[in-house]
């Protein structure tokens with residue numbers, strides 16, 4: 001029986017994690033899990049964790065590890081019969097260790113994109129806050145300028161997507177991501193992709209995953225994903 005497949009995608013702001021994880025989910029039938037979307041759902045539902053997380057996000061800070069872990073690991077417990085790709089978690093070594101103590105990952109994709117490309121992409125990134133759907137005036141513009149394709153609601157830009165905020169975000173990302181990348185490299189499951197265009201990187205990601213992901217339709221076994229946390 002084919003085993004389940006669990007993966008994580010990592011990369012600095014604007015590297016294309018959301019764009020590529022959507023493509024992977026559609027192409028391979030994986031469930032896409034996004035820590036940012038999950039936080040937004042909790043904020044919209046006014047849960048205790050959502051209210052707490054909002055106080056950090058409003059200041060452009062990462063949500064504390066213990067809040068993220070408590071938010072996400074029970075969600076993974078519901079996924080023992082699903083293959084998934086996680087975007088946006090883990091973001092710190094503590095989160096990676098919490099994840100490792102509950103799930104064994106098959107593969108980690110790390111995106112290595114030049115600063116100038118990140119800056120250019122983020123300056124044109126427009127977001128539908130409620131859903132997290134992402135647009136780009138050049139790469140994937142909305143049907144109606146400034147409006148979300150599905151809801152018709154207004155699109156916004158994040159303050160910390162502005163060039164002046166990017167340098168600090170990028171430095172912070174590199175500081176916190178390095179030990180995680182080293183950890184997954186030592187586990188032999190890290191695959192790094194470099195480039196300036198998702199459409200040129202995609203064929204390589206697609207062919208790697210085609211060799212790693214169990215065939216569609218084969219019966220999937222359950223695979224525990226929590227051993228207490």
Ligand SMILES: Nc1ncnc2c1ncn2[C@@H]1O[C@H](COP(=O)(O)OP(=O)(O)OP(=O)(O)O)[C@@H](O)[C@H]1O
Nearest residue numbers: 012013014035036057061062063068088089090091
């Ligand atoms: N794993 C995490 N740990 C801590 N905070 C997180 C985590 N994931 C998301 N957050 C918080 O939620 C916010 C929104 O996350 P989301 O991934 O949607 O946007 P983002 O951080 O701007 O990502 P990117 O710019 O890389 O697309 C983040 O800025 C961060 O404050």
Ligand SMILES: O=c1ccn([C@@H]2O[C@H](COP(=O)(O)OP(=O)(O)O)[C@@H](O)[C@H]2O)c(=O)[nH]1
Nearest residue numbers: 014015016017018019121125135136139198
């Ligand atoms: O080849 C690409 C991939 C993405 N984007 C845009 O760049 C921004 C960042 O992409 P995404 O949100 O997927 O990156 P993330 O921050 O999730 O890594 C978004 O406006 C995308 O539409 C782009 O212009 N070209």
